[in-house]
Amino acid sequence: MFTGITLQIISALIATLSAFVDGMHFAWTAPIVPVLRRPESPIKITPNDVTLLETIYLSGGVVGLPITIFLVNKIGRKKSILTASAINLIAWIIIGTADQVQYLYLARFLGGLEANVNYVSTPMYLAEIAEEKFRGVLSGSLYVMVTFGMLTIYSVAPFLPFYVPSVVAGVLLVTQLVTFGILPESPYYLMKQGQEEKAKAALLKLRGNLDKLETISSAVRQQQRERGRLRELFSVSNNRRAFTIVLYLTAAQHFSGITPILMNLHTILVDTDSTFFNYNMTAILFVAVMLITSIVTSFFLDKLGRKFLLIISSIVCGSCLLIMAVYFHLKTLGKVDSSAFGWIPLVAVMTYAAGFRSGIGLVPIVLASELFSMNVKALGMSLSDGMYVTFGFICIEIYQSIVHYCGYYVPFYIFTIVAFVTAVFAFFVIPETKGKSLEEIQILLKKRKPTHTNDKYENCDLVIA
Incomplete structure (x- = not known):
């Protein structure tokens, strides 16, 4: 069984598969609109449809806001990512089988809604499972995958049948739905929920040790004293x-x-x-x-x-x-x-x-x-x-x-x-x-000097930042 940084990388890779597909959603209109305007297009559109296909995707994101807040707090980061992936899959099935523009509206709306859930839950998950020295590259992998998705839709949509992008997206999303469930949940979330034993098990898998357990526990207790309203x-x-x-x-x-x-x-x-x-x-x-x-x-x-x-x-x-x-x-x-x-x-x-x-x-x-x-x-x-x-x-x-x-x-x-x-x-x-832990970043934002640090230059940086 993989542990430590190897498991962090695998978790990040699988967690961001839906981000890959979100990149396809986001850039979808640029290569698809010229296709839909062709005389042989399977779906006829008007200039007004073009604007709506762009904006309805963003409208879905606004509607998804309360859903996102509820999901990431109640069911956790991992299950929220899986929920977004399932909605994403439904959206691409609708696109691949659509024969009227109204179905595209629905699919774009669902794509925007799940993207809101995904763009909140995935960065949270990545930041909370990663070691400080790898947090930047693992968190940055989200946008790498989004850009991969954009490149895919630009490369596929103008040259292949209309349904092909849906097939590509479907394969990736099914892969995520099948594999992501066995990976660890965020130890921060588990500790916040009072599931200390599960938090220990997740941290041991992700870090290979429990060195940060007390730090995470202390940080969660401290931050929970301020109610999240x-x-x-x-x-x-x-x-x-x-x-x-x-x-x-x-x-x-x-x-x-x-x-x-x-x-x-x-x-x-x-x-x-x-x-x-x-x-x-x-x-x-x-x-x-x-x-x-x-x-x-x-x-x-x-x-x-x-x-x-x-x-x-x-x-x-x-x-x-x-x-x-x-x-x-x-x-x-x-x-x-x-x-x-x-x-x-x-x-x-x-x-x-x-x-x-x-x-x-x-x-x-x-x-x-x-x-x-x-x-x-x-x-x-x-x-x-x-x-x-x-x-x-x-x-x-x-x-x-x-x-x-x-x-x-x-x-x-x-x-x-x-x-x-x-x-x-x-x-x-x-x-x-x-190079700062999530706890040190909160100290930095409060502009308060930390009580201890492993970096002899860290205190100076926190004071002057």
């Missing part, structure tokens, strides 16, 4: 600071451009009028760059730190978005020759893909799983995820409206400003959490 999320200083940081980053992810770009990438590339690239292949390359960057960055999260990567990522993204904004602005004014300068948006988009996944697109989910204290973690992450969906909905609606009335350059200028502001926010507001 909505008021505590805002009245307790460390919770309030955590929520402020996560809330801003969830907004920044959307408004630095990634959601409109991913959901409309093929259309954006076509409207550059560039003759330098094939649009379908460029879209695949875009997500491939994101995937490679996600994998590489996840291994540096615990070396370079969350804060440094977030600052650099924001600056890179802001620069690329500014280039895209200027290109579309000049194109609107008729002052750019796309036959000569059409390579510029290609370079900018690819650099943006790498820049986004090296920080803004990876760090927030890691911080969300680290910053909230145990007693409000489910509530804080669920509310943050609900706001993530809400911001995504607002961003898509604003983007579509502005593009229709003003052109591409205006939203890209807005995305540019948000990206640069995020770099400033990260520098002045966000604490560095690399």
Whole structure:
């Protein structure tokens, strides 16, 4: 039987299989809408259907908010992940067998609902099973798998029959449903539920020893003294600071451009009028760059730190978005020759893909799983995820409206400003959490010096952070 870091990796891999499929859901409209618009399409759609297929997915996430809060607290992280996986499977079966657009609406709604559950329960599970020195890479694996899913849907949907993505998703989800149940539950959750013997057994499997048992037990007792109500999320200083940081980053992810770009990438590339690239292949390359960057960055999260990567990522993204904004602005004014300068948006988009996944697109989910204290973690992450969906909905609606009335350059200028502001926010507001236990992070957020530490430099860092 596997134990220690090997079991942590296996658990993370199987736990994030549904994240892979969520990535397929999230990016589904970009390659599928052109397919559905073909004369031979199995399902006929209108322009209004296109907008609804994007926004109804996000609406499902909002509806899933109270369900998520209930599940992760009442049945645990592991069973919540399995519940999301089952709903996900139903959604893909509906997509694969649909013959009317109304069935696609239902499937997209269910996909958004389960994604809310999954994007809360999976990061919590990963952060709570991982050792401090591996928490960054294991937590980052969530977005690696999401990006794998995006790459899959971009690579499969334009070229193979409509039902094939559903088959791919179904195989992965059934695999997760069959195998994940035998893996350990979070020892933090078990300790919180008063199941100390089960917590010991889970910790022994995951860590190979019980060295952290008393630390976990003490932390859970301490955090449970503050009741996990909505008021505590805002009245307790460390919770309030955590929520402020996560809330801003969830907004920044959307408004630095990634959601409109991913959901409309093929259309954006076509409207550059560039003759330098094939649009379908460029879209695949875009997500491939994101995937490679996600994998590489996840291994540096615990070396370079969350804060440094977030600052650099924001600056890179802001620069690329500014280039895209200027290109579309000049194109609107008729002052750019796309036959000569059409390579510029290609370079900018690819650099943006790498820049986004090296920080803004990876760090927030890691911080969300680290910053909230145990007693409000489910509530804080669920509310943050609900706001993530809400911001995504607002961003898509604003983007579509502005593009229709003003052109591409205006939203890209807005995305540019948000990206640069995020770099400033990260520098002045966000604490560095690399190498710290979940208990030490709470001390850091309270700006209180810990009583003991294994790192001779740790106290100094906690004081000045």
